[in-house]
Amino acid sequence: MKLSTTTAQNSFKYGWLLSRIWPYIKPYWFRITLGFLVAIPLGLLDGVTAFALKPYMDYVIGGKNLEFTLFNHNFVIYSMQMAKLLPIAVVLFAGFQGLLRYLNGYLSTWTSQRITNDVKFDLFHRLIHMHPQFFDENSSGIIISRYMGDPQTASAGIVDQIKTITTSVFGALGLIAVMLFSSWKLAIIGVIVLCVAFVPVALIRKRIKEASNKNMVIGGNITTNINETYSGNKVMAAYELQDRQEKYFREQTWDSFKINMSLYKRSGWMSPIMYLIASVGIATVLGVGTYLINSGEMTAGSFASFVTSLLLLYKPVKTLGNTLTGIQNLFVALGRVFELFDLKPEIVDSPNAVELNGFYNSINFNHVDFEYIEEHPVLKDFNLSVSKNEALAIVGNSGGGKSTLVNLLPRFYDVKSGSITIDGIDIRKFTLKSLRKNISMVFQDNFLYSGTVKENIMMGNPYASDEELKQAIKSAHLEETIEELPNGIDTMLGERGLTLSGGQRQRVAIARAMLRNAPIVILDEATSALDNESEAIVQKAMDNLMRNRTVFIIAHRLSTIKNANRIAVINEGELVELGTHEELMNIQDGHYKALYEMQFKKQEVLQ
Ligand SMILES: Nc1ncnc2c1ncn2[C@@H]1O[C@H](COP(=O)(O)OP(=O)(O)OP(=O)(O)O)[C@@H](O)[C@H]1O
Ligand SMILES: [Mg+2]
Numbered sequence: 001m002k003l004s005t006t007t008a009q010n011s012f013k014y015g016w017l018l019s020r021i022w023p024y025i026k027p028y029w030f031r032i033t034l035g036f037l038v039a040i041p042l043g044l045l046d047g048v049t050a051f052a053l054k055p056y057m058d059y060v061i062g063g064k065n066l067e068f069t070l071f072n073h074n075f076v077i078y079s080m081q082m083a084k085l086l087p088i089a090v091v092l093f094a095g096f097q098g099l100l101r102y103l104n105g106y107l108s109t110w111t112s113q114r115i116t117n118d119v120k121f122d123l124f125h126r127l128i129h130m131h132p133q134f135f136d137e138n139s140s141g142i143i144i145s146r147y148m149g150d151p152q153t154a155s156a157g158i159v160d161q162i163k164t165i166t167t168s169v170f171g172a173l174g175l176i177a178v179m180l181f182s183s184w185k186l187a188i189i190g191v192i193v194l195c196v197a198f199v200p201v202a203l204i205r206k207r208i209k210e211a212s213n214k215n216m217v218i219g220g221n222i223t224t225n226i227n228e229t230y231s232g233n234k235v236m237a238a239y240e241l242q243d244r245q246e247k248y249f250r251e252q253t254w255d256s257f258k259i260n261m262s263l264y265k266r267s268g269w270m271s272p273i274m275y276l277i278a279s280v281g282i283a284t285v286l287g288v289g290t291y292l293i294n295s296g297e298m299t300a301g302s303f304a305s306f307v308t309s310l311l312l313l314y315k316p317v318k319t320l321g322n323t324l325t326g327i328q329n330l331f332v333a334l335g336r337v338f339e340l341f342d343l344k345p346e347i348v349d350s351p352n353a354v355e356l357n358g359f360y361n362s363i364n365f366n367h368v369d370f371e372y373i374e375e376h377p378v379l380k381d382f383n384l385s386v387s388k389n390e391a392l393a394i395v396g397n398s399g400g401g402k403s404t405l406v407n408l409l410p411r412f413y414d415v416k417s418g419s420i421t422i423d424g425i426d427i428r429k430f431t432l433k434s435l436r437k438n439i440s441m442v443f444q445d446n447f448l449y450s451g452t453v454k455e456n457i458m459m460g461n462p463y464a465s466d467e468e469l470k471q472a473i474k475s476a477h478l479e480e481t482i483e484e485l486p487n488g489i490d491t492m493l494g495e496r497g498l499t500l501s502g503g504q505r506q507r508v509a510i511a512r513a514m515l516r517n518a519p520i521v522i523l524d525e526a527t528s529a530l531d532n533e534s535e536a537i538v539q540k541a542m543d544n545l546m547r548n549r550t551v552f553i554i555a556h557r558l559s560t561i562k563n564a565n566r567i568a569v570i571n572e573g574e575l576v577e578l579g580t581h582e583e584l585m586n587i588q589d590g591h592y593k594a595l596y597e598m599q600f601k602k603q604e605v606l607q
Contacts, residue, residue, distance in 0.1 A: 001343060002137045003146055010335045017334045020341070021158065024118050028111045032159065035107035039166035042100045043316070047174025048093065050309040054182070056086055057301030104163065112159035119151040123340055131347040132412045133372070141224030145216065146336060154333035161330060164323055171316035175309040182306035183298050186285055190310045193281025198321050200270045208325050211263040213332075218256045225249055278314060285310060347411050349431050356430040356438050358519050359423045362387045363409070363550065367418035370404060378404050379573045382418070388519075391551040393564035395595060401573040402554045403444060406522045409552070410436050440513035440545070444524040444554075446505045453482060454489040456508055460515030468515060475544035476511035477537045478504075503534030510541045521545055523553040525560060535559075558600040567592065 010016065025032065059066050059082045066077040077085070127147055135143075179187035229236060229245050236242060285307065292298040368382040378401045386392050394402045407413055408420060411432060419426045427435055440460070448456050457472060458464060464472070473479055473489075481504050485491040493499055500508065513521065523542060539559050546553070546563070555561045567584055569577040569591045576591050577584055584592035 001134065003142050003340075010338060012331070012335070014331060017331060017338060020338045021154070021334060024115050024155065025158065027118075028114055031107050031111050032162065035104055035111065035159075035163060036166055038100055038104045038107065039163055040170045042097065042104055043167040043170030043172075044174035045093070045097050045100070046171045046312050046316070047178045047309065050175060050305050050312055051178045051181075052086065052089070052093075052305075053308055054299070054301035054305040055082060057304045058299050059301075060086065062299075062301070104167075108159050108163040112156040115159065116152055116155040119155045119337065120148065123147050123151055123337070126340065126343065126345075129345050130343070131345050132407075133346065134343075136372070139220070139224045140227045141220040141222070144223050145220045146340060149219075150333045150336045150340075154330060154337045157326065157330035157333065161323055161327055164319060164326075168316035168319045168323070172313060172320070175313045175316070178309045179306055179313075182302040182309070183289075183292060186288060186292070186298075186306055189284055189288065190281060190306075190313070193278065193284070194313060194317055197274045197277040197281070198317065200273055208263065208267060211259050212329060214259050215256060218252055218259070222249070222252050222256075225252065274318075282307075282310065347414060347432065350428055352429075353431040354425075354429060355434040356422065357434070358438065359550075360388060361423050363520070364421045364424075365405075365408075365418070366421065368408070368415045368420060369417045370401075370408060370413065370415055372404075372413075377573060379408075382573070382575055384568060384575060384578070386550060386552070388550055389548060390566065391546055391553065391564040393553050393555040393561045393567045394570060395555055395561060395567060395592070396570035396576075397572075397595075400570045402570055403524055405570065406524060406552050406554065409520070409522060410439050410441065437516075438518050439520045439522060440516040440518040440549075441522045442506070442509045442513050442524065442542075442545070446502075446509040448493055448500070448505060448508060450493060452487075452490045452492055453485065453508060456493065457489075457511045457515060460512040461517065464515050468517075472511045472514040475514050476507045476541045478507050478511055478541075481507070501534070503538050506538050507541050510538075510545050514545050519549055521549045521551045521553075523551065525554055525556050556599075561600065569595070 055066065058064060059077070059079055063079050065079055066082065068075055124147065127143070176187065176191065179190055225245065225248050232241075236245060289298070289303050289306070293300060293303055363386045365382050365384040368379055369377060370379040370382075371377045382405070384392075394405065396402055404413075408415060409427070411427060414428065419428075421427065422430070449459070454469070457469065460472070461468070473482065482489050482491075523545070525542075535557070539557075542553075542560065543563065551564075553560060553564060555564070561567060562581060566578060566580060568575055569584070571591055577587065584590060585596065587593060
């Protein structure tokens with residue numbers, strides 16, 4: 001399945017998405033609620049600031065005393081006392097607000113990161129069990145943005161939105177309360193103006209979404225470009241592809257620039273317009289306010305509180321407007337995340353799968369048809385029987401289907417029709433794990449992970465003893481190579497094992513396969529030429545690996561072919577010839593003979 005870079009089908013089923021994310025939120029409900037509770041006073045505190053202006057204006061500047069009755073006692077706060085109390089209150093208040101803000105920030109960061117982690121853990125678990133074709137079809141850029149970027153946006157977004165919405169809603173409510181308390185008439189005018197000012201926000205939400213989708217596509221392409229620049233750096237240097245890569249990068253970055261600018265052109269007028277509408281509102285309030293103060297309906301202090309509240313109200317309301325877009329992005333990301341959750345690996349254990357514990361007689365390919373892309377057959381009616389402990393060399397033209405054939409055995413791909421059997425049992429009846437445990441593979445490209453040499457070899461069998469490890473290294477003829485490395489077997493290899501030579505990498509891969517000690521061995525001989533000395537040593541290592549095992553070896557070298565019991569010649573996905581070297585050489589105008597004349601004879605002369 002090819003992943004899309006933009007929206008997923010389910011991005012608009014809000015209820016469904018929330019029910020899917022709920023299990024991830026649930027474990028942290030207590031802390032989230034606590035954060036929610038802290039956000040309420042935090043929001044309300046804005047109102048207090050505005051409210052404090054009233055006593056300051058009326059009692060301190062106005063020189064009045066505050067008299068009030070509490071529990072049947074009369075209290076008086078004199079103007080001068082108020083003048084001293086208020087500054088202290090301001091500082092205490094700021095301290096309290098700071099404390100709440102820290103607590104709230106801590107709780108929301110903690111919970112959002114924990115939820116993100118949990119989602120990422122589960123997604124990565126699914127990713128590593130996807131079938132190879134999934135990786136064939138999706139570029140690394142898309143995988144990175146969809147498996148790492150989206151969970152961040154989705155999970156962190158939920159908690160952040162809860163936090164922002166609570167603080168803003170309660171902030172707005174607190175300020176509106178102060179406004180109503182100061183003058184309900186003015187408050188109605190203020191609220192109406194604010195509502196009108198936010199109409200443009202609703203109008204341009206769709207445009208923002210379109211642009212952010214386009215940006216995501218470009219982001220994925222840029223990541224792929226950087227990955228390819230990295231992995232292909234030698235090819236780039238050799239073929240002077242720097243200009244090409246740079247051109248792509250510049251084009252993609254400019255595309256992103258254009259999208260952002262066009263977005264701004266279409267939405268940038270919104271903010272100034274909002275300010276304009278708001279200023280009309282404030283002008284109206286000032287006019288009406290002056291009238292109310294003059295007519296004695298309102299004190300100057302109340303008016304100051306009111307205007308401050310109105311100005312402060314702009315922020316939470318604007319934040320709420322922005323969260324609308326934020327929430328939309330959140331649901332898009334959630335939709336994309338849960339689309340990944342619902343991807344099923346195509347190669348899985350069948351129900352009632354049994355364990356494969358070694359084998360006794362033979363491995364058979366029965367009328368196997370296979371294709372990667374529909375209507376483009378790669379293997380056609382392929383029949384072959386390999387008996388236990390036989391070494392079968394597979395030769396043929398490039399692109400004929402040799403690697404494909406051996407990739408079917410560990411079920412990297414499943415046959416389209418026909419079957420592959422081990423001792424007469426279809427390999428689809430075995431558990432994947434046990435099937436693959438019985439196969440040691442050395443690939444054409446010999447991928448090594450970043451880590452030490454030892455780690456890379458031990459991947460063959462993590463439980464191997466030191467003695468077994470030593471033996472594997474010896475059989476792979478790696479002893480000398482390892483001795484020469486700066487830290488011996490604990491030397492760190494670069495990403496993809498790049499600090500080793502081709503032949504050395506191949507032998508590390510052979511040692512890894514050796515340690516696995518599986519009855520079936522698949523060797524996809526590297527096509528890259530090695531010098532004679534390395535070739536001889538790799539050959540010895542391979543001979544050791546092949547001893548007493550059932551071997552499928554895709555051979556490009558005459559020496560390997562001659563070591564095999566039989567040779568299978570594959571041409572255009574069909575088994576065209578099968579037999580020993582001598583038998584095949586006797587076929588007049590045969591494929592093998594032609595290959596021999598073309599490729600192998602030269603090697604024989606060289607040896
Ligand atoms: N992952 C893939 N997706 C789609 N097509 C593929 C894939 N891998 C291989 N093919 C196609 O299948 C055909 C057989 O490829 P395969 O790798 O099996 O050839 P090969 O015999 O191993 O060649 P070589 O000797 O060059 O390694 C080729 O036409 C190739 O383009
Ligand atoms: Mg191949």
